[in-house]
């Protein structure tokens with residue numbers, strides 16, 4: 001990694017003394033928006049890649065972050081992380097809820113979340129109702145199909161998709177309402193590995209994983225085509241169907257490509273960097289998702305009940321504030337009484 005935007009992929013087979021191969025070096029330089037080496041921590045990666053999406057998300061812009069790369073290169077570590085070093089999922093959700101709280105006096109939000117995996121081209125729900133966010137994700141991830149492979153002891157055998165929906169509308173309810181909604185996809189793709197290293201079930205999974213990744217690669221190729229007239233076959237796999245908007249449609253999309261520094265991983269690193277390089281030229285067209293809801297008479301009962309809730313919320317707020325005020329007034333009165341008492345005492349002392 002050459003700070004902070006360049007990766008130089010060196011050819012491990014290159015021999016500077018071999019004049020016959022002198023012009024055949026496979027060394028290649030790639031430029032990206034940002035690059036990290038092994039010293040980067042989770043917060044740095046999160047800040048440089050994902051944090052900027054949150055503001056758009058609460059104003060109605062879709063967003064996607066996906067981790068891509070060969071098996072064992074740290075995709076799950078980046079997305080999920082550990083208890084001590086949480087990854088992008090948790091950091092994003094924390095900041096999202098913080099941003100919501102900061103604007104919740106005027107806006108009301110509803111947030112939905114789903115966590116699913118695509119395993120052998122089947123979609124499975126990974127969530128059970130639970131409490132804390134990190135716990136929920138950890139639990140969801142434990143449900144994820146994970147097996148040791150030749151390359152990674154805890155290899156994820158599926159693509160994991162965490163989807164967060166944010167709906168926002170003004171608290172001032174009106175007959176005509178503007179509702180904004182946006183969807184955030186955070187995706188930890190399964191790693192690709194050479195099929196020859198695995199046997200049996202692992203080999204079959206590998207074929208499915210590679211099928212979706214191949215479909216993803218084909219979509220990236222078609223979308224990045226300079227003439228822009230290639231057919232993009234999103235229907236080839238569940239993954240590409242799900243990612244349709246993220247890839248070529250209405251979404252701000254971040255791709256995080258992971259590679260290993262090992263010379264033995266040269267080919268995989270080259271493939272990954274090639275796809276990441278192509279993905280750079282994909283242009284998505286983002287637009288704010290908003291609808292103007294004009295209510296029909298039949299919906300007025302809902303509006304009335306929403307308004308009642310809002311009145312209750314505000315009344316409670318006023319009561320809380322009044323309670324707090326009364327509390328501090330009492331404290332003042334106690335102080336004043338204390339002073340008066342002393343004063344009277346000293347006065348009476350004077351009289352005496």
Ligand SMILES: Nc1ncnc2c1ncn2[C@@H]1O[C@H](COP(=O)(O)OP(=O)(O)OP(=O)(O)O)[C@@H](O)[C@H]1O
Nearest residue numbers: 070071072073074075076077152154155156190191
């Ligand atoms: N930056 C890092 N710092 C510390 N440990 C890391 C880092 N990146 C990866 N690891 C560790 O390396 C191992 C492999 O990483 P991880 O499981 O995230 O890879 P992966 O790309 O998701 O693999 P697969 O595609 O097979 O699921 C894990 O034990 C992980 O904790």
